[in-house]
Amino acid sequence: MPIETSSAPSPITTIADIGKHEGQSVTLRGWLYNLRASGKLLFPIFRDGTGTIQGIVPKAAVPEHVFETLKSLTLESSLVVTGRVRADARAPSGFELDVDDVTITQRIPDETPYPIQLKEAGVDFLMENRHLWIRTPRQSSILRIRATIMRAAAKYFDTNGFIRTDPPILTPNACEGTSELFEMDYFGDDKAYLTQSGQLYIEATAMALGRVYSFGPTFRAEKSKTRRHLTEFWMIEPEVTYMDLDGLMSLAEAFLTHIVTRVLELHTADLKTIGKDVTKLEAVIAPSPFPRLTYDEAHAMLVDAHDKGLIETVHQYGDDFGSPDETFISSQFTKPVMVHRYPAAVKAFYMQPDPQDPTKALCVDVLAPEGYGEIIGGSQRVDDYDLLKSRIESHNLPMAAFQWYLDLRKYGSVPHSGFGMGIERCVAWICGLEHVRETIPFARTLNRIYP
RNA sequence: UCCUGAGUAGCUCAAUGGCAGAGCAUUCGGCUGUUAACCGAAGGGUUGUAGGUUCGAGUCCUACCUCAGGAGCCA
Numbered sequence: 001m002p003i004e005t006s007s008a009p010s011p012i013t014t015i016a017d018i019g020k021h022e023g024q025s026v027t028l029r030g031w032l033y034n035l036r037a038s039g040k041l042l043f044p045i046f047r048d049g050t051g052t053i054q055g056i057v058p059k060a061a062v063p064e065h066v067f068e069t070l071k072s073l074t075l076e077s078s079l080v081v082t083g084r085v086r087a088d089a090r091a092p093s094g095f096e097l098d099v100d101d102v103t104i105t106q107r108i109p110d111e112t113p114y115p116i117q118l119k120e121a122g123v124d125f126l127m128e129n130r131h132l133w134i135r136t137p138r139q140s141s142i143l144r145i146r147a148t149i150m151r152a153a154a155k156y157f158d159t160n161g162f163i164r165t166d167p168p169i170l171t172p173n174a175c176e177g178t179s180e181l182f183e184m185d186y187f188g189d190d191k192a193y194l195t196q197s198g199q200l201y202i203e204a205t206a207m208a209l210g211r212v213y214s215f216g217p218t219f220r221a222e223k224s225k226t227r228r229h230l231t232e233f234w235m236i237e238p239e240v241t242y243m244d245l246d247g248l249m250s251l252a253e254a255f256l257t258h259i260v261t262r263v264l265e266l267h268t269a270d271l272k273t274i275g276k277d278v279t280k281l282e283a284v285i286a287p288s289p290f291p292r293l294t295y296d297e298a299h300a301m302l303v304d305a306h307d308k309g310l311i312e313t314v315h316q317y318g319d320d321f322g323s324p325d326e327t328f329i330s331s332q333f334t335k336p337v338m339v340h341r342y343p344a345a346v347k348a349f350y351m352q353p354d355p356q357d358p359t360k361a362l363c364v365d366v367l368a369p370e371g372y373g374e375i376i377g378g379s380q381r382v383d384d385y386d387l388l389k390s391r392i393e394s395h396n397l398p399m400a401a402f403q404w405y406l407d408l409r410k411y412g413s414v415p416h417s418g419f420g421m422g423i424e425r426c427v428a429w430i431c432g433l434e435h436v437r438e439t440i441p442f443a444r445t446l447n448r449i450y451p
Numbered sequence: 452u453c454c455u456g457a458g459u460a461g462c463u464c465a466a467u468g469g470c471a472g473a474g475c476a477u478u479c480g481g482c483u484g485u486u487a488a489c490c491g492a493a494g495g496g497u498u499g500u501a502g503g504u505u506c507g508a509g510u511c512c513u514a515c516c517u518c519a520g521g522a523g524c525c526a
Contacts, residue, residue, distance in 0.1 A: 224524065
Protein backbone atom coordinates (compact mmCIF):
# COMPACT_ATOMS: atom_id res chain seq x y z
CA MET A 1 0.00 0.00 0.00
CA PRO A 2 1.31 3.48 -0.82
CA ILE A 3 2.63 5.31 2.18
CA GLU A 4 5.12 8.03 1.32
CA THR A 5 5.77 6.94 -2.23
CA SER A 6 3.68 5.15 -4.76
CA SER A 7 4.28 2.96 -7.75
CA ALA A 8 1.16 4.45 -9.24
CA PRO A 9 1.86 6.61 -12.29
CA SER A 10 -0.38 9.37 -10.99
CA PRO A 11 0.90 11.93 -8.49
CA ILE A 12 -0.42 11.67 -4.97
CA THR A 13 -2.38 14.76 -3.96
CA THR A 14 -5.02 15.92 -1.50
CA ILE A 15 -8.61 16.90 -2.14
CA ALA A 16 -7.83 20.43 -0.94
CA ASP A 17 -5.27 20.74 -3.75
CA ILE A 18 -7.30 18.92 -6.38
CA GLY A 19 -7.98 22.10 -8.36
CA LYS A 20 -4.31 22.30 -9.28
CA HIS A 21 -4.61 19.02 -11.15
CA GLU A 22 -7.59 19.65 -13.41
CA GLY A 23 -7.48 17.35 -16.41
CA GLN A 24 -4.74 15.21 -14.87
CA SER A 25 -4.74 11.76 -13.34
CA VAL A 26 -4.14 11.82 -9.57
CA THR A 27 -4.04 9.44 -6.63
CA LEU A 28 -6.00 10.19 -3.45
CA ARG A 29 -5.60 8.36 -0.16
CA GLY A 30 -8.49 8.40 2.24
CA TRP A 31 -11.85 6.91 3.05
CA LEU A 32 -15.23 6.23 1.46
CA TYR A 33 -17.45 8.98 2.88
CA ASN A 34 -20.68 8.07 1.11
CA LEU A 35 -21.86 5.96 -1.81
CA ARG A 36 -24.78 6.51 -4.12
CA ALA A 37 -25.54 4.09 -6.93
CA SER A 38 -27.74 4.27 -9.97
CA GLY A 39 -27.65 0.90 -11.68
CA LYS A 40 -24.49 0.78 -13.71
CA LEU A 41 -23.26 4.14 -12.42
CA LEU A 42 -21.67 4.66 -9.01
CA PHE A 43 -21.16 7.94 -7.16
CA PRO A 44 -18.67 7.29 -4.37
CA ILE A 45 -17.74 10.31 -2.28
CA PHE A 46 -14.17 10.24 -1.05
CA ARG A 47 -12.75 11.95 2.02
CA ASP A 48 -9.09 12.44 2.86
CA GLY A 49 -9.08 14.80 5.82
CA THR A 50 -8.68 17.90 3.65
CA GLY A 51 -12.12 17.73 2.06
CA THR A 52 -14.50 15.56 0.08
CA ILE A 53 -14.89 14.89 -3.63
CA GLN A 54 -17.40 12.85 -5.58
CA GLY A 55 -16.11 10.13 -7.87
CA ILE A 56 -17.87 8.85 -10.98
CA VAL A 57 -17.71 5.15 -11.83
CA PRO A 58 -19.58 4.06 -14.99
CA LYS A 59 -19.62 0.28 -15.21
CA ALA A 60 -18.67 0.34 -18.87
CA ALA A 61 -15.66 2.60 -18.33
CA VAL A 62 -13.72 0.75 -15.62
CA PRO A 63 -12.42 -2.79 -15.09
CA GLU A 64 -14.98 -5.20 -13.64
CA HIS A 65 -13.19 -5.52 -10.28
CA VAL A 66 -13.10 -1.74 -9.75
CA PHE A 67 -16.85 -1.43 -10.23
CA GLU A 68 -17.69 -4.47 -8.12
CA THR A 69 -15.29 -3.46 -5.33
CA LEU A 70 -16.74 0.02 -4.98
CA LYS A 71 -20.34 -1.09 -5.47
CA SER A 72 -20.30 -3.17 -2.29
CA LEU A 73 -17.81 -1.12 -0.29
CA THR A 74 -18.84 -0.17 3.24
CA LEU A 75 -18.84 3.46 4.33
CA GLU A 76 -15.62 4.75 5.98
CA SER A 77 -13.56 1.88 4.60
CA SER A 78 -10.07 3.17 3.81
CA LEU A 79 -8.79 3.19 0.26
CA VAL A 80 -6.41 4.57 -2.36
CA VAL A 81 -8.13 5.79 -5.51
CA THR A 82 -6.78 6.92 -8.85
CA GLY A 83 -8.71 8.97 -11.35
CA ARG A 84 -8.82 12.03 -13.57
CA VAL A 85 -9.80 15.39 -12.15
CA ARG A 86 -12.62 17.04 -14.07
CA ALA A 87 -14.23 20.41 -13.45
CA ASP A 88 -17.99 20.02 -13.14
CA ALA A 89 -20.50 22.71 -12.37
CA ARG A 90 -22.77 20.16 -10.66
CA ALA A 91 -20.15 19.39 -7.99
CA PRO A 92 -20.29 21.40 -4.76
CA SER A 93 -16.51 21.89 -4.82
CA GLY A 94 -16.40 22.38 -8.59
CA PHE A 95 -14.50 19.16 -9.29
CA GLU A 96 -15.26 15.49 -9.73
CA LEU A 97 -13.03 12.45 -10.09
CA ASP A 98 -13.43 10.02 -13.00
CA VAL A 99 -12.28 6.89 -11.20
CA ASP A 100 -9.85 4.55 -12.97
CA ASP A 101 -8.65 2.32 -10.19
CA VAL A 102 -9.10 1.69 -6.47
CA THR A 103 -7.17 -0.26 -3.85
CA ILE A 104 -8.86 -1.02 -0.57
CA THR A 105 -6.63 -0.41 2.43
CA GLN A 106 -9.12 -1.81 4.94
CA ARG A 107 -12.67 -2.87 4.21
CA ILE A 108 -15.10 -2.50 7.12
CA PRO A 109 -16.98 -5.83 7.38
CA ASP A 110 -20.72 -5.83 6.63
CA GLU A 111 -21.45 -7.21 10.09
CA THR A 112 -19.87 -4.22 11.85
CA PRO A 113 -20.92 -1.17 9.84
CA TYR A 114 -19.58 2.27 10.67
CA PRO A 115 -21.72 3.48 13.60
CA ILE A 116 -22.16 7.12 12.62
CA GLN A 117 -24.64 7.76 9.86
CA LEU A 118 -24.90 10.82 7.71
CA LYS A 119 -28.30 11.52 9.20
CA GLU A 120 -28.88 13.29 12.46
CA ALA A 121 -27.82 11.74 15.73
CA GLY A 122 -28.17 12.60 19.39
CA VAL A 123 -25.57 14.34 21.53
CA ASP A 124 -25.01 11.40 23.85
CA PHE A 125 -24.38 8.98 20.99
CA LEU A 126 -22.10 11.40 19.17
CA MET A 127 -20.04 12.17 22.27
CA GLU A 128 -19.77 8.47 23.05
CA ASN A 129 -18.37 8.10 19.53
CA ARG A 130 -16.36 11.30 19.51
CA HIS A 131 -13.32 9.45 18.14
CA LEU A 132 -15.37 8.80 14.99
CA TRP A 133 -17.57 11.91 15.04
CA ILE A 134 -14.54 14.12 14.36
CA ARG A 135 -14.33 12.57 10.87
CA THR A 136 -17.44 14.41 9.71
CA PRO A 137 -16.97 17.51 7.53
CA ARG A 138 -18.47 19.85 10.11
CA GLN A 139 -16.28 18.62 12.96
CA SER A 140 -13.18 18.63 10.77
CA SER A 141 -13.88 22.23 9.78
CA ILE A 142 -14.23 23.25 13.42
CA LEU A 143 -10.94 21.58 14.35
CA ARG A 144 -9.16 23.29 11.46
CA ILE A 145 -10.48 26.68 12.61
CA ARG A 146 -9.48 25.87 16.19
CA ALA A 147 -5.94 25.22 14.98
CA THR A 148 -5.89 28.56 13.15
CA ILE A 149 -7.22 30.42 16.19
CA MET A 150 -4.56 28.88 18.42
CA ARG A 151 -1.81 29.62 15.90
CA ALA A 152 -3.01 33.19 15.29
CA ALA A 153 -3.30 33.85 19.03
CA ALA A 154 0.22 32.63 19.74
CA LYS A 155 1.64 34.36 16.70
CA TYR A 156 0.10 37.68 17.68
CA PHE A 157 2.11 37.63 20.89
CA ASP A 158 5.21 36.12 19.27
CA THR A 159 5.40 38.96 16.77
CA ASN A 160 4.73 41.68 19.33
CA GLY A 161 7.65 41.13 21.63
CA PHE A 162 6.09 38.61 24.00
CA ILE A 163 8.07 35.65 25.31
CA ARG A 164 6.16 32.43 25.85
CA THR A 165 6.77 31.22 29.39
CA ASP A 166 4.90 28.10 30.42
CA PRO A 167 3.69 27.99 34.02
CA PRO A 168 3.44 24.67 35.87
CA ILE A 169 0.36 22.52 35.49
CA LEU A 170 0.86 20.93 38.90
CA THR A 171 0.52 23.57 41.59
CA PRO A 172 0.67 23.54 45.38
CA ASN A 173 -2.42 25.68 45.99
CA ALA A 174 -5.32 27.49 44.45
CA CYS A 175 -4.46 30.50 42.34
CA GLU A 176 -7.42 32.60 43.28
CA GLY A 177 -8.55 30.60 46.24
CA THR A 178 -12.06 30.24 44.89
CA SER A 179 -12.42 27.65 42.17
CA GLU A 180 -12.80 23.95 42.80
CA LEU A 181 -9.56 22.24 41.82
CA PHE A 182 -8.66 18.73 40.79
CA GLU A 183 -6.62 17.33 43.63
CA MET A 184 -3.99 14.64 43.45
CA ASP A 185 -1.51 12.93 45.69
CA TYR A 186 2.04 14.29 45.41
CA PHE A 187 4.43 11.71 46.84
CA GLY A 188 2.69 10.91 50.05
CA ASP A 189 2.12 13.77 52.45
CA ASP A 190 1.78 16.57 49.93
CA LYS A 191 -1.21 17.41 47.82
CA ALA A 192 -0.94 18.83 44.32
CA TYR A 193 -3.60 20.49 42.23
CA LEU A 194 -4.09 20.86 38.49
CA THR A 195 -3.70 24.50 37.56
CA GLN A 196 -6.75 26.69 37.11
CA SER A 197 -4.65 29.54 35.71
CA GLY A 198 -1.01 30.28 35.12
CA GLN A 199 -1.49 33.93 35.93
CA LEU A 200 0.37 34.19 39.20
CA TYR A 201 3.38 32.45 37.69
CA ILE A 202 3.49 34.57 34.58
CA GLU A 203 3.39 37.68 36.74
CA ALA A 204 6.77 36.41 37.93
CA THR A 205 8.07 35.69 34.42
CA ALA A 206 6.82 39.12 33.30
CA MET A 207 9.04 40.70 35.94
CA ALA A 208 11.91 38.76 34.39
CA LEU A 209 11.13 39.27 30.71
CA GLY A 210 8.76 42.23 30.41
CA ARG A 211 6.10 40.94 28.05
CA VAL A 212 5.18 37.28 28.40
CA TYR A 213 2.37 34.89 27.68
CA SER A 214 1.41 31.35 28.56
CA PHE A 215 -0.63 28.93 26.53
CA GLY A 216 -1.76 25.59 27.81
CA PRO A 217 -4.46 23.45 29.36
CA THR A 218 -6.32 24.59 32.44
CA PHE A 219 -8.56 22.63 34.80
CA ARG A 220 -11.66 23.49 36.77
CA ALA A 221 -13.44 20.94 38.95
CA GLU A 222 -16.58 23.01 39.32
CA LYS A 223 -19.74 21.05 38.68
CA SER A 224 -20.84 23.31 35.88
CA LYS A 225 -23.14 21.72 33.37
CA THR A 226 -23.72 24.23 30.64
CA ARG A 227 -22.86 24.77 26.99
CA ARG A 228 -20.05 27.13 28.04
CA HIS A 229 -18.13 24.87 30.41
CA LEU A 230 -15.44 22.22 30.18
CA THR A 231 -13.43 20.77 33.05
CA GLU A 232 -10.30 20.87 30.90
CA PHE A 233 -9.83 23.76 28.53
CA TRP A 234 -7.06 25.78 26.88
CA MET A 235 -6.24 29.28 27.92
CA ILE A 236 -3.85 31.84 26.52
CA GLU A 237 -2.71 34.49 28.97
CA PRO A 238 -0.54 37.56 28.31
CA GLU A 239 1.03 39.51 31.15
CA VAL A 240 2.72 42.86 30.55
CA THR A 241 4.79 45.11 32.81
CA TYR A 242 4.10 48.85 32.87
CA MET A 243 0.70 48.31 31.26
CA ASP A 244 -2.45 49.81 32.76
CA LEU A 245 -6.07 48.77 32.28
CA ASP A 246 -6.60 50.97 29.23
CA GLY A 247 -3.51 49.50 27.61
CA LEU A 248 -4.78 46.03 28.41
CA MET A 249 -8.12 46.71 26.76
CA SER A 250 -6.35 47.97 23.64
CA LEU A 251 -4.23 44.82 23.65
CA ALA A 252 -7.30 42.58 23.90
CA GLU A 253 -8.95 44.47 21.06
CA ALA A 254 -5.96 44.18 18.72
CA PHE A 255 -5.51 40.54 19.69
CA LEU A 256 -9.11 39.52 18.93
CA THR A 257 -9.15 41.54 15.72
CA HIS A 258 -6.04 39.71 14.53
CA ILE A 259 -7.55 36.29 15.29
CA VAL A 260 -10.84 36.99 13.52
CA THR A 261 -8.97 38.45 10.55
CA ARG A 262 -6.89 35.30 10.15
CA VAL A 263 -9.94 33.02 10.37
CA LEU A 264 -11.71 35.04 7.69
CA GLU A 265 -8.61 34.90 5.47
CA LEU A 266 -8.14 31.16 5.71
CA HIS A 267 -11.48 29.54 6.40
CA THR A 268 -14.31 30.78 4.20
CA ALA A 269 -14.96 27.20 3.05
CA ASP A 270 -14.91 25.81 6.60
CA LEU A 271 -17.17 28.60 7.88
CA LYS A 272 -19.59 27.77 5.08
CA THR A 273 -19.51 24.08 6.01
CA ILE A 274 -20.34 24.98 9.60
CA GLY A 275 -23.03 27.41 8.52
CA LYS A 276 -21.52 30.51 10.15
CA ASP A 277 -22.65 33.87 8.81
CA VAL A 278 -19.32 35.52 7.88
CA THR A 279 -20.86 38.99 7.85
CA LYS A 280 -21.03 38.69 11.65
CA LEU A 281 -17.26 38.22 11.72
CA GLU A 282 -16.64 40.93 9.15
CA ALA A 283 -18.50 43.32 11.44
CA VAL A 284 -16.08 42.46 14.25
CA ILE A 285 -13.03 43.60 12.29
CA ALA A 286 -14.66 46.66 10.73
CA PRO A 287 -12.54 49.76 11.41
CA SER A 288 -14.11 51.09 14.59
CA PRO A 289 -13.17 50.47 18.21
CA PHE A 290 -14.75 47.80 20.38
CA PRO A 291 -17.35 49.36 22.67
CA ARG A 292 -16.18 49.96 26.24
CA LEU A 293 -18.70 50.04 29.06
CA THR A 294 -18.10 50.66 32.73
CA TYR A 295 -19.80 48.32 35.16
CA ASP A 296 -22.06 51.23 36.14
CA GLU A 297 -23.08 51.81 32.53
CA ALA A 298 -23.72 48.12 31.98
CA HIS A 299 -25.79 48.02 35.16
CA ALA A 300 -27.86 50.98 33.94
CA MET A 301 -28.37 49.18 30.62
CA LEU A 302 -29.69 46.11 32.43
CA VAL A 303 -32.02 48.14 34.62
CA ASP A 304 -33.37 49.90 31.56
CA ALA A 305 -33.80 46.57 29.73
CA HIS A 306 -35.74 45.17 32.67
CA ASP A 307 -37.97 48.25 32.78
CA LYS A 308 -38.74 47.71 29.10
CA GLY A 309 -39.46 44.03 29.69
CA LEU A 310 -36.52 42.84 27.59
CA ILE A 311 -35.04 40.71 30.36
CA GLU A 312 -36.67 38.95 33.28
CA THR A 313 -34.00 39.22 35.93
CA VAL A 314 -33.41 42.37 37.91
CA HIS A 315 -29.74 43.19 38.25
CA GLN A 316 -28.79 44.30 41.74
CA TYR A 317 -26.11 46.99 41.79
CA GLY A 318 -22.95 45.56 43.30
CA ASP A 319 -23.58 42.00 42.13
CA ASP A 320 -21.58 40.36 39.39
CA PHE A 321 -23.43 39.86 36.11
CA GLY A 322 -25.16 36.53 35.63
CA SER A 323 -25.18 34.61 32.37
CA PRO A 324 -28.50 36.11 31.20
CA ASP A 325 -27.11 39.58 31.97
CA GLU A 326 -23.97 38.99 29.91
CA THR A 327 -26.03 37.53 27.09
CA PHE A 328 -28.19 40.64 26.96
CA ILE A 329 -25.29 43.09 27.13
CA SER A 330 -23.35 41.36 24.36
CA SER A 331 -26.45 41.04 22.20
CA GLN A 332 -26.64 44.84 22.04
CA PHE A 333 -23.41 45.06 20.04
CA THR A 334 -21.98 43.62 16.84
CA LYS A 335 -18.44 43.73 18.20
CA PRO A 336 -17.04 42.24 21.38
CA VAL A 337 -17.91 44.56 24.25
CA MET A 338 -15.47 45.35 27.03
CA VAL A 339 -17.04 45.83 30.46
CA HIS A 340 -14.62 47.33 32.94
CA ARG A 341 -14.32 48.51 36.54
CA TYR A 342 -16.48 45.99 38.38
CA PRO A 343 -17.04 46.27 42.13
CA ALA A 344 -13.86 45.05 43.79
CA ALA A 345 -15.91 42.98 46.22
CA VAL A 346 -17.02 40.51 43.51
CA LYS A 347 -13.60 40.22 41.87
CA ALA A 348 -10.31 38.49 42.62
CA PHE A 349 -7.95 39.54 45.42
CA TYR A 350 -5.08 40.44 43.07
CA MET A 351 -6.94 43.15 41.13
CA GLN A 352 -5.77 46.74 41.47
CA PRO A 353 -8.33 49.17 42.92
CA ASP A 354 -9.36 52.10 40.76
CA PRO A 355 -7.69 55.25 42.20
CA GLN A 356 -10.79 57.25 41.14
CA ASP A 357 -13.05 54.93 43.17
CA PRO A 358 -11.33 52.29 45.33
CA THR A 359 -14.54 50.27 45.57
CA LYS A 360 -14.03 49.39 41.90
CA ALA A 361 -11.38 47.08 40.45
CA LEU A 362 -9.30 47.90 37.38
CA CYS A 363 -10.57 44.83 35.55
CA VAL A 364 -12.23 43.99 32.26
CA ASP A 365 -14.43 41.23 30.93
CA VAL A 366 -14.70 40.91 27.16
CA LEU A 367 -18.10 39.62 26.11
CA ALA A 368 -18.31 38.05 22.68
CA PRO A 369 -21.16 39.13 20.35
CA GLU A 370 -24.28 37.09 19.57
CA GLY A 371 -24.79 36.24 23.21
CA TYR A 372 -21.68 34.13 23.62
CA GLY A 373 -20.72 35.77 26.89
CA GLU A 374 -17.34 36.11 28.52
CA ILE A 375 -14.35 35.00 26.48
CA ILE A 376 -11.69 37.14 28.17
CA GLY A 377 -11.18 38.20 31.77
CA GLY A 378 -8.32 40.42 32.79
CA SER A 379 -7.12 43.15 35.10
CA GLN A 380 -4.39 45.44 36.26
CA ARG A 381 -2.71 43.71 39.22
CA VAL A 382 -2.13 44.98 42.71
CA ASP A 383 1.49 46.16 42.75
CA ASP A 384 1.73 47.41 46.35
CA TYR A 385 3.15 44.95 48.87
CA ASP A 386 1.07 45.98 51.87
CA LEU A 387 -2.19 46.12 49.95
CA LEU A 388 -1.64 42.69 48.42
CA LYS A 389 -0.73 41.23 51.79
CA SER A 390 -3.89 42.60 53.38
CA ARG A 391 -5.95 41.26 50.45
CA ILE A 392 -4.50 37.77 50.94
CA GLU A 393 -5.37 37.98 54.61
CA SER A 394 -8.91 39.26 54.07
CA HIS A 395 -9.56 36.51 51.52
CA ASN A 396 -8.38 33.91 54.05
CA LEU A 397 -5.71 32.61 51.71
CA PRO A 398 -2.68 30.73 53.09
CA MET A 399 -0.03 33.40 53.47
CA ALA A 400 2.87 30.94 53.34
CA ALA A 401 1.89 29.75 49.88
CA PHE A 402 1.91 33.32 48.59
CA GLN A 403 5.32 34.39 49.89
CA TRP A 404 6.90 34.10 46.45
CA TYR A 405 4.00 36.04 44.95
CA LEU A 406 4.46 38.79 47.54
CA ASP A 407 8.18 38.85 46.70
CA LEU A 408 7.23 40.20 43.27
CA ARG A 409 5.94 43.32 45.08
CA LYS A 410 8.88 43.39 47.46
CA TYR A 411 11.67 43.44 44.90
CA GLY A 412 11.17 46.03 42.19
CA SER A 413 7.39 46.07 41.89
CA VAL A 414 5.93 47.70 38.78
CA PRO A 415 2.41 48.26 37.49
CA HIS A 416 1.38 45.34 35.29
CA SER A 417 -1.69 43.86 33.67
CA GLY A 418 -2.81 40.72 31.94
CA PHE A 419 -5.77 38.73 30.74
CA GLY A 420 -6.78 35.17 29.97
CA MET A 421 -8.77 34.00 26.98
CA GLY A 422 -10.53 30.64 26.89
CA ILE A 423 -9.78 29.12 23.51
CA GLU A 424 -12.89 26.95 23.39
CA ARG A 425 -15.27 29.83 24.06
CA CYS A 426 -13.48 31.84 21.41
CA VAL A 427 -13.84 28.99 18.90
CA ALA A 428 -17.50 28.51 19.81
CA TRP A 429 -18.17 32.19 19.20
CA ILE A 430 -16.22 32.47 15.94
CA CYS A 431 -17.74 29.25 14.56
CA GLY A 432 -21.22 30.05 15.90
CA LEU A 433 -21.56 26.77 17.81
CA GLU A 434 -24.20 25.82 20.31
CA HIS A 435 -21.77 24.13 22.68
CA VAL A 436 -18.05 24.27 23.53
CA ARG A 437 -17.82 20.48 23.47
CA GLU A 438 -17.53 20.68 19.66
CA THR A 439 -14.55 23.04 19.82
CA ILE A 440 -11.98 20.61 21.25
CA PRO A 441 -11.11 17.16 19.90
CA PHE A 442 -12.03 15.34 23.11
CA ALA A 443 -14.10 17.42 25.50
CA ARG A 444 -13.87 16.76 29.21
CA THR A 445 -17.11 17.60 30.96
CA LEU A 446 -18.78 16.90 34.29
CA ASN A 447 -20.35 13.66 33.12
CA ARG A 448 -17.93 12.51 30.46
CA ILE A 449 -14.32 11.41 30.34
CA TYR A 450 -14.74 8.83 27.51
CA PRO A 451 -13.30 8.51 24.95
C1' U B 452 -25.31 21.34 44.89
C1' C B 453 -30.34 22.90 43.13
C1' C B 454 -34.24 23.10 39.15
C1' U B 455 -36.29 21.10 34.67
C1' G B 456 -36.54 17.42 30.88
C1' A B 457 -35.37 12.74 28.38
C1' G B 458 -34.25 7.17 28.31
C1' U B 459 -38.43 2.08 23.06
C1' A B 460 -34.35 -1.81 17.05
C1' G B 461 -27.26 -0.15 15.53
C1' C B 462 -29.13 5.45 14.83
C1' U B 463 -33.44 9.18 14.86
C1' C B 464 -38.20 8.76 16.67
C1' A B 465 -43.82 6.96 16.95
C1' A B 466 -47.32 3.95 19.78
C1' U B 467 -55.63 6.86 23.95
C1' G B 468 -53.72 1.40 30.03
C1' G B 469 -55.34 -3.43 25.19
C1' C B 470 -51.11 -7.58 19.01
C1' A B 471 -43.91 -3.63 19.61
C1' G B 472 -44.12 0.36 14.79
C1' A B 473 -41.73 3.75 10.94
C1' G B 474 -37.48 6.10 8.50
C1' C B 475 -32.28 5.51 8.16
C1' A B 476 -28.32 1.74 8.69
C1' U B 477 -27.36 -3.78 7.39
C1' U B 478 -28.50 -7.97 3.67
C1' C B 479 -30.89 -9.19 -1.25
C1' G B 480 -33.04 -7.11 -5.85
C1' G B 481 -33.94 -2.64 -9.41
C1' C B 482 -32.32 2.05 -11.63
C1' U B 483 -26.46 5.73 -16.38
C1' G B 484 -26.22 12.25 -13.08
C1' U B 485 -27.17 10.86 -7.91
C1' U B 486 -26.65 15.39 -4.03
C1' A B 487 -28.39 12.91 3.88
C1' A B 488 -30.43 9.83 -3.85
C1' C B 489 -34.70 6.91 -4.94
C1' C B 490 -38.00 2.17 -5.55
C1' G B 491 -39.12 -3.12 -3.78
C1' A B 492 -38.15 -7.12 -0.12
C1' A B 493 -35.84 -9.46 4.33
C1' G B 494 -33.59 -9.82 9.10
C1' G B 495 -33.30 -6.91 13.53
C1' G B 496 -36.77 -5.70 20.60
C1' U B 497 -35.33 -8.15 28.30
C1' U B 498 -39.22 -0.51 25.98
C1' G B 499 -32.52 2.33 31.37
C1' U B 500 -32.76 -0.81 36.37
C1' A B 501 -35.62 -2.73 40.61
C1' G B 502 -40.19 -2.90 42.81
C1' G B 503 -45.57 -1.68 42.86
C1' U B 504 -50.93 -0.77 41.02
C1' U B 505 -54.01 -3.48 37.33
C1' C B 506 -57.52 -8.85 34.20
C1' G B 507 -53.67 -6.38 31.29
C1' A B 508 -48.06 -1.46 31.86
C1' G B 509 -43.66 1.24 26.75
C1' U B 510 -47.83 4.10 28.97
C1' C B 511 -49.78 4.94 35.89
C1' C B 512 -46.95 5.07 41.05
C1' U B 513 -42.10 4.73 44.09
C1' A B 514 -36.88 4.45 44.30
C1' C B 515 -32.43 4.30 41.77
C1' C B 516 -29.12 4.80 37.32
C1' U B 517 -27.59 7.44 32.93
C1' C B 518 -27.71 11.63 29.86
C1' A B 519 -29.19 16.58 28.54
C1' G B 520 -29.27 22.25 29.66
C1' G B 521 -30.34 25.96 32.99
C1' A B 522 -28.97 28.26 37.86
C1' G B 523 -24.77 29.14 40.86
C1' C B 524 -19.40 29.61 39.52
C1' C B 525 -16.30 30.75 35.81
C1' A B 526 -12.75 31.29 30.56
